[in-house]
Amino acid sequence: MARYAFQLNGRAASVESWDPGQPLLYLLRNQLGLHGPKFGCGLAQCGACTVLIDGKTSRSCITPIRQAAGRTITTLEGLGTPEKPDTIQAAFIAEQAAQCGYCTNGMIMAAKALLAATPHPTEEQVKQGLAGNLCRCGTHTRILRSVLRAARV
Numbered sequence: 363m364a365r366y367a368f369q370l371n372g373r374a375a376s377v378e379s380w381d382p383g384q385p386l387l388y389l390l391r392n393q394l395g396l397h398g399p400k401f402g403c404g405l406a407q408c409g410a411c412t413v414l415i416d417g418k419t420s421r422s423c424i425t426p427i428r429q430a431a432g433r434t435i436t437t438l439e440g441l442g443t444p445e446k447p448d449t450i451q452a453a454f455i456a457e458q459a460a461q462c463g464y465c466t467n468g469m470i471m472a473a474k475a476l477l478a479a480t481p482h483p484t485e486e487q488v489k490q491g492l493a494g495n496l497c498r499c500g501t502h503t504r505i506l507r508s509v510l511r512a513a514r515v
């Protein structure tokens with residue numbers, strides 16, 4: 363059993379695994395109890411599992427734990443709290459931008475990376491930035507409004 367250490371949401375963290383190829387998503391959810399990242403497709407196709415690694419979006423369902431070691435990882439839980447939500451989380455709440463909510467983690471994490479790189483994106487840039495994140499409920503219009511709202515704050 364090997365131990366893999368990294369920075370997680372501003373703190374040192376580590377997990378144990380027999381398999382260096384085990385997906386980061388499984389360890390975040392099962393060993394660290396972080397249920398923001400979701401298992402959707404498991405194939406890097408939907409974005410539900412998105413986390414930030416060194417500030418860049420990463421599909422944790424296909425990120426082997428060996429690649430996460432030593433890196434800085436941010437999950438949805440690292441952005442804000444129910445009492446003090448992050449700007450993007452607050453915008454999603456204000457716009458009621460969820461139906462089932464399964465895609466919300468990925469949408470918010472992708473928006474976080476987008477606004478870090480492009481603080482005042484155009485509508486088209488937001489669409490491009492979130493193009494790899496799927497929402498089966500069809501909440502796209504509200505999600506788009508949320509990100510544009512967050513960019514105005």
Ligand code: FES
Pocket residue numbers: 400401402403404405406407408409410411412421422423424
């Ligand atoms: S669960 Fe990772 S991209 Fe779908």
Ligand code: FES
Pocket residue numbers: 459460461462463464465466496497498499500501
């Ligand atoms: S709100 Fe249900 S998948 Fe997006």
